[in-house]
Amino acid sequence: MSASGEVWAVLLAAGSGTRLAQAVGGVKKQFLEWKGFPLFWHSALTFSKTPAVKGIVFVFPPDQLEEMRSVVAGLDGADSLGMPFRVTAGGRRRQDSVFNGLNELPTGCTHVLVHDSARPFASAAMVTGIIDMLQSGMEAVIPAVEVTDTIKEVEGSVVSRTLVRSRLKAVQTPQGFSLPVLYAAHRQAEQEGWDVTDDASMVEMAGRDVHICAGEEGNVKITNPEDLKRIENTGRTIPCVGWGYDVHRYGEGRPMVLGGVPIPGGPQVIAHSDGDVLLHALSDAILGLFGGGDIGHHFPDTSAACENMSSGIILKEVMIKAEEAGVEIVHVDLTVIAQIPKLSPHRELIRKNIASVMGLEKEQVNVKATTEEKLGFTGEKKGIKAVAAVTGLKTFS
Template sequence: MDRPLNNCWGIILAAGSGTRLAEAAGGVRKQYLEYKSAPLFWHSARTFSRVAGVKGVVFVFPPDDAPAMEKQVRQYFKSEDLGIKWTVCAGGERRQDSVFNGLKELPRECQAVMVHDSARPFVSASLITGLIDAINEGARGVIPAVKVTDTIKRVDGDTVTETLKRSELRGVQTPQAFETKLLIEAHEKAVAEGWEVTDDASMVERLADVAVIPGEQGNIKITNPEDLERLAETKTIVPCVGWGYDVHRFGRENDRPFVLGGVPIQGAPTIIAHSDGDVLLHALADAVLGTFGGGDIGTHFPDTDKKFSGADSGVLLKEVLAMASKAKARIAHVDLTVITQVPRLSPHAAQIKKNICRLLGLEPHQVNFKATTEEKLGFTGEKKGIKAVASVTALREM
């Protein structure tokens, strides 16, 4: 096999019944349990997508769920495109049957495959990268493992028969990575010879050496009712800053009346714009969107859409604030600057600030408004247009 690898896939196993957790989880199978507003299997897909060399993932769901879950996964990718290929297949009666079904869905060009339990949602991208690195360095199979801290004894009924040497023991995790052809060969032999195994490494060990890399203590498996506590969200408040910038040209007599911060200003130049041309609220809306990665106002309110012709920018800002609220971003402070030669804004500054406070639901000490000129330089200095910049600080619940 050519190395380094540039075509690896993950198989995310989400086909289990989760009987040990069913009652504690209200009847929800553990792969569908939500953590931070997404099911466990989707967290694993996100992590795989952040690793260079991973081209796609195969989701393996219970046979009865597979058709519906394919539609569900399609919706997830529409709302959050992970930038990798994907497919869905039905699982089998045993774990090894589900893996074998997933292997059959891999493209022919797939060089290495990583098999992962969806019930391990906390796996890191660095661990997956470490597995790929080990394969690139010549390993045909590699698994992550952690040192065993408890003393392990072999028992027969209620009697200890042997104390195992702890230094030689490891707790094995997933993902487990293998050359694709090797893992397929191992599964074919397992079917032909009736092997019963608990993980894929147990199969491959009969055909080739399997390497070990350090696992992660945080890469735990959600198995028992007490593990559900690990899914309880710990709310973290993170400060976020968004920055906005907008420009509008001055127009002729019949163009848009001058509005700034929602305040009409008499005697000012007209504005060329699709909406009402409020350059300050446009910059402010873009800055608010920036606090939660919401894109820009041109995406949400395109100037190619007739319904936004002459639109009140205050209304558009309120829609942006609703998006921020949904993203759990709370606006804490705004700093606004308008750059223009005309009109003179100091007589209107207090009213503009008051209206911004009203629109944002903020106190006066949380809003700063100022205006300046560019000393007759550039297009603003030549009285051809106006521009505004906005900086917004938000506190976002993560």
């Protein structure tokens, strides 16, 4: 085998999944749909996002081999891996399936990752860490996490001894190996009749050192019916921020309204809608939370329907869009920039009104006002502007 240093992955999807069969109508777990793709494809996509992995060997049930060749080709056409792949049939035991996969690896491969397709949550960062340790000279590297339960060894229904928990680890995949070392271990296992549950055990029995790296608590295996909840409800919630900006000129036009609150004695503003510069900036910021464009797109100033439209309506419309996009708004920070009028008498009412319209607590809304030290068009009392920063939580399914 060449010493080029190529790393390939063998992705095992040949199991029968008997423990889950009844719960999922006979569908093998590696073929269960999640986020629009079968489980095995999610692991393939993770490998494709890891630059050090150069290719993948898929191992499928022998009776579905030709069908799965077409399925993989179709998946790659829809969401390309951007790397070479091969498809082969599995064997009677897990170790037979792995050995079949090893025999499909190209001559340029020197290291291999063996991964169970029923672990779709493994991260690219963990895969990279395993490869780094292999390339530093280690022959076998496996991810593992702490064991939190006390483990008993039993005979029948009687405990024979309690194992020392500090010396125990729960092992995961992918497991990484020097290909010559793993291949030789499989040959020895075949000759001596070993029956193992993972490749690391085989390498250990062959007298080689197996090193541990940090696994991931989320890298769980879909095995039992209750595990299905992990793929039925795996939405991620991440923070998002939207920023908005708006400007209006002073002049004969519409009475000043800020945050839905009339400002008696304030300069009139020139605007197509009601000219509420603060709510316009706020609405733009909300659209920014989920990539929703800007209010000019949704409420163009060329539209007769938007003539004199209340900015409160605009705000409520964009809030509906945010909710449909899976965004929860948690904080609003607003700043009005103007030389005139003075906003301190109105600030708390504006804050209270915006909180009420948005269904937020008053503490979740902040309203500030400042001048630009008589500089620019606001300093020359020619207009008013506002900026808004909105923080939200977006849930991804």
